[in-house]
Amino acid sequence: VLNRRDFPFGVGALTEGEAEARFHGEVVPAMQAAGLPAILCGMVGSNLGWRAVPYLDCPAGFAAMGAALHPVAENVWIVPGLRAQRPDGGPDVMRGEEVQVFGWVAMAEDRQAGEHLICHPGTHAKWIRLKDGRIDTFVTAMTGELFALARQHSSLRAPGAVEDEAAFALGLAAAADGGALASRMFTARARVVGGDLPAASAESYLSGLLIGAEVAATPALLGAGPGARVEVIGDPALCRLYCKALERKEYSTTTTDGDAAVIAGLTALFRMKTQS
Amino acid sequence: VLNRRDFPFGVGALTEGEAEARFHGEVVPAMQAAGLPAILCGMVGSNLGWRAVPYLDCPAGFAAMGAALHPVAENVWIVPGLRAQRPDGGPDVMRGEEVQVFGWVAMAEDRQAGEHLICHPGTHAKWIRLKDGRIDTFVTAMTGELFALARQHSSLRAPGAVEDEAAFALGLAAAADGGALASRMFTARARVVGGDLPAASAESYLSGLLIGAEVAATPALLGAGPGARVEVIGDPALCRLYCKALERKEYSTTTTDGDAAVIAGLTALFRMKTQS
Numbered sequence: 001v002l003n004r005r006d007f008p009f010g011v012g013a014l015t016e017g018e019a020e021a022r023f024h025g026e027v028v029p030a031m032q033a034a035g036l037p038a039i040l041c042g043m044v045g046s047n048l049g050w051r052a053v054p055y056l057d058c059p060a061g062f063a064a065m066g067a068a069l070h071p072v073a074e075n076v077w078i079v080p081g082l083r084a085q086r087p088d089g090g091p092d093v094m095r096g097e098e099v100q101v102f103g104w105v106a107m108a109e110d111r112q113a114g115e116h117l118i119c120h121p122g123t124h125a126k127w128i129r130l131k132d133g134r135i136d137t138f139v140t141a142m143t144g145e146l147f148a149l150a151r152q153h154s155s156l157r158a159p160g161a162v163e164d165e166a167a168f169a170l171g172l173a174a175a176a177d178g179g180a181l182a183s184r185m186f187t188a189r190a191r192v193v194g195g196d197l198p199a200a201s202a203e204s205y206l207s208g209l210l211i212g213a214e215v216a217a218t219p220a221l222l223g224a225g226p227g228a229r230v231e232v233i234g235d236p237a238l239c240r241l242y243c244k245a246l247e248r249k250e251y252s253t254t255t256t257d258g259d260a261a262v263i264a265g266l267t268a269l270f271r272m273k274t275q276s
Numbered sequence: 277v278l279n280r281r282d283f284p285f286g287v288g289a290l291t292e293g294e295a296e297a298r299f300h301g302e303v304v305p306a307m308q309a310a311g312l313p314a315i316l317c318g319m320v321g322s323n324l325g326w327r328a329v330p331y332l333d334c335p336a337g338f339a340a341m342g343a344a345l346h347p348v349a350e351n352v353w354i355v356p357g358l359r360a361q362r363p364d365g366g367p368d369v370m371r372g373e374e375v376q377v378f379g380w381v382a383m384a385e386d387r388q389a390g391e392h393l394i395c396h397p398g399t400h401a402k403w404i405r406l407k408d409g410r411i412d413t414f415v416t417a418m419t420g421e422l423f424a425l426a427r428q429h430s431s432l433r434a435p436g437a438v439e440d441e442a443a444f445a446l447g448l449a450a451a452a453d454g455g456a457l458a459s460r461m462f463t464a465r466a467r468v469v470g471g472d473l474p475a476a477s478a479e480s481y482l483s484g485l486l487i488g489a490e491v492a493a494t495p496a497l498l499g500a501g502p503g504a505r506v507e508v509i510g511d512p513a514l515c516r517l518y519c520k521a522l523e524r525k526e527y528s529t530t531t532t533d534g535d536a537a538v539i540a541g542l543t544a545l546f547r548m549k550t551q552s
Contacts (some may be wrong), residue, residue: 046469055470083470089450090463091470124431124462140466141459142431149425155400155418174365180493181457182486183417186400187366190416193322194331194359194367210458217456 001263005030011043019050028073039069039269041079041262042096055083055093061134062102066272079269084137088221092140096262097126100233103265104256105133117224118231119246120258121238123148125214129222139221143214144238150210151203156188161203170197171208172245178217184209207241215245226250234258277539281306287319299326304349315345315545317355317538318372331359331369337410338378342548355545360413364497368416372538373402376509379541380532381409393500394507395522396534397514399424401490405498415497419490420514426486427479432464437479446473447484448521454493460485483517491521502526510534 007027009019023044031038045053053070060082069077081095097120104118105111111133118128123144129136150156174184188206191197197205219225226249232239233256243253283303285295299320307314321329329346336358345353357371373396380394381387387409394404399420405412426432450460464482467473473481495501502525508515509532519529 086463086466088452088456088460090467091472092463092466093470127459139456139459140462141456142462143458145430146422146458146461149429153425153429154421176364177455179453179455180364180415180417180490180497182419182422182490183403183415183494183497184364185422186416186418187362187368190362190368191366194369196367214456214458218459221456221459 003034011046011048014048019044019048023050024073028076031076037075037077037270037273039077039079039266039273040072041099041266045070045078045081045095049078051078053078053080056080058082058084058138059131059134059136060098062105062268063272065098065102066269069269069273077273082135082138084135086139086221087137087223088139092138094126094138094140097128098135099265099269100258100261101128101130101135101265102268103261103263104231104233105130106264106268107256107261116231117219117222117228118233119242121211121232121234121242125218127218127222129224137222139218141214141218143210147207147210150185150188150206156185156202156206158192158199158202160200162200164201164204167197167201167204168208168241168244171205171210172212172248173208174205175209175212175216178213178215181210181213184213208245211241211245212248215242215249215251219251229253231256233261279310287322287324290324295320295324296326300349304352307352313351313353313546313549315353315355315542315549316348317375317542321346321354321357321371325354327354329354329356332356334358334360334414335407335410335412336374338381338544339548341374341378342545345545345549353549358411358414360411362415362497363413363499364415368414370402370414370416373404374411375541375545376534376537377404377406377411377541378544379537379539380507380509381406382540382544383532383537392507393495393498393504394509395518397487397508397510397518401494403494403498405500413498415494417490417494419486423483423486426461426464426482432461432478432482434468434475434478436476438476440477440480443473443477443480444484444517444520447481447486448488448524449484450481451485451488451492454489454491457486457489460489484521487517487521488524491518491525491527495527505529507532509537 043049068080082098084092086092116130120126125141128138188202192199192202229252239255246253319325327348344356358374360368362368392406396402401417404414464478468475468478505528515531522529
C-alpha cells in the first residue's frame with residue numbers, strides 16, 4: 001500500500017441517490033487522477049449505496065465472486081455481496097466481509113483446503129463456514145448494533161462509562177449458554193439499581209454479556225462447538241474481546257487484522273481482473 | 277371505581293426533582309380535594325420519581341408490602357418495589373407489578389395457596405414465581421424495550437408496517453429455543469433484503485421472534501417449562517400475543533387485565549391501611 005485516503009460517507013447518513021453522486025464526484029476522479037482502477041466492496045453495492053448489485057448465492061468461491069464483479073464506470077467495479085440459506089432457516093446476507101474472507105485465504109497457502117470457521121465481529125458480526133476455499137454458509141449476529149442501541153437509546157445507558165475488565169468478565173460469565181438474552185440484558189440495569197455493580201461499569205458488563213452470548217450460541221447454528229478453532233478477522237481491539245470470550249469457551253483462536261485482509265482480497269481481485 | 281384521572285407525566289421525560297414538584301402540585305391537591313388518601317406505586321418510588329423508596333427483598337408477601345408503605349405526605353404513601361436474587365445470579369428489581377400480582381391474588385379465594393407462575397408482559401416483562409401468597413423470586417425480560425429500540429432506532433426499522441398475523445407466527449417459529457437471539461433478530465432484515473418477507477411485515481415478524489424467544493427461554497430460569505400454567509396479567513392486546521406464544525409451546529394460560537389487577541391490589545392496600 002503506497003497511499004491511503006478515507007472518504008467518510010457513512011451509509012446510514014446518505015440520502016437517496018447521494019452515494020452515486022458522491023462516488024462519481026469524489027472517489028472516481030481521485031482514482032482516475034492516480035491512473036488506477038477501482039474495486040469497491042461493502043454497502044456501496046446495496047440499495048443504500050451507489051448501485052444495488054444482486055447477491056451471489058452461497059456456496060460461492062473467489063473465482064465466482066471475481067467473475068461477478070459489476071462494472072459501474074470505466075475501470076470501476078463493485079463486488080457483489082453474498083446470500084446464504086441459514087441452517088436455522090431463511091436467508092442471510094453480507095456485503096464486504098466476503099472480500100476479507102477471501103483475502104484471509106489468499107494470505108497463506110494452506111487455507112484453500114479443508115473446513116474453517118471464521119468470525120468477523122462488528123456491528124453485524126458474521127460467522128462463516130469456509131469449505132475448500134468456498135463460503136459454504138454463514139449467519140449474522142447483530143451484537144454490535146444491540147450494544148450501540150443499548151448504550152445510546154435504552155434504559156441501560158449509563159453516563160460516565162469506564163473500561164472495566166472485571167465487569168467484562170462478569171458479563172461473559174452471566175451470558176451462560178447465551179439463552180434468555182432479553183432477560184439477561186436487563187441484569188445490566190438490575191445489578192446497578194440493586195446495588196451489585198457501579199453504574200460506570202455497566203457498559204463493560206453489557207459488552208461481556210452480549211459478546212459472551214453470541215459466542216455461546218452462534219457457532220452451534222453452523223454445527224460448530226467448543227474445541228473448534230476460530231479464525232477471528234476484524235478490528236484488532238474488538239478481536240481481542242472476542243478472543244477472550246472464545247477462549248473462555250475453549251475455542252482456539254487466531255487473529256487477523258481486517259484492514260490487512262480486505263487489502264489482500266482486493267489485491268487478489270485486481271490481479272484476477274488485470275490478468276484476465 | 278367511581279372516577280378516573282390520568283396524569284401523563286412519563287418517568288423518562290421528567291427532569292431531576294420535577295416528579296416531586298408535579299405530584300405535590302397536581303396529584304396530591306386533586307386527592308385532597310376529593311377527600312381521599314393516595315397510595316402510589318411504580319416508578320414514582322424510584323430515583324427518577326417523587327422519592328427513592330428502598331426495595332423490599334423477596335420472598336415478600338402482601339402484609340410485608342403493606343407494612344412497608346412509605347409516607348410522603350399527609351394521607352399519601354408510596355408502595356416499595358421488590359428486589360429478588362435471580363436463580364441465574366445477581367439481583368432483579370420491579371416497581372409496580374407487585375401490586376398487580378397481589379391484586380390478582382385478592383381477586384379469587386384459591387390463589388393464596390400453592391405455586392403460581394405469573395407473566396406480566398410490557399416494556400420490561402416480569403416472570404414471577406408466587407408461592408403460598410408470597411413473591412418467591414422473579415426475572416425481568418426487556419423484550420418490549422428491545423422491540424421499541426429495533427423499530428425506532430435500528431437497521432431493522434421498516435416504514436409502513438402493517439399487522440401481519442402470518443409473519444408474527446413465522447417469527448414465533450423462527451425463535452426456536454430462544455437462543456442466539458442477536459443472530460435470529462438479524463433475520464428480520466435478511467429475510468427482507470434476501471427476498472423472503474415484505475418489508476411491511478418485518479415488524480410483526482420481529483414481534484413474534486422476540487416474544488417467542490422470551491417465552492421459549494425465560495420460564496426455565498424459574499424452573500418452569502411447557503405444560504405449566506401461566507397467569508398472564510397486563511395490557512389485553514399484549515396478553516393475547518403472549519398467549520399465542522405460550523400456547524404454541526404447550527403452556528396453558530389465563531389472562532387478567534392489568535388495570536383490574538392494579539385496582540384490586542391498591543384497594544386491598546387501602547383496606548389494610550384504613551383497618552389498621
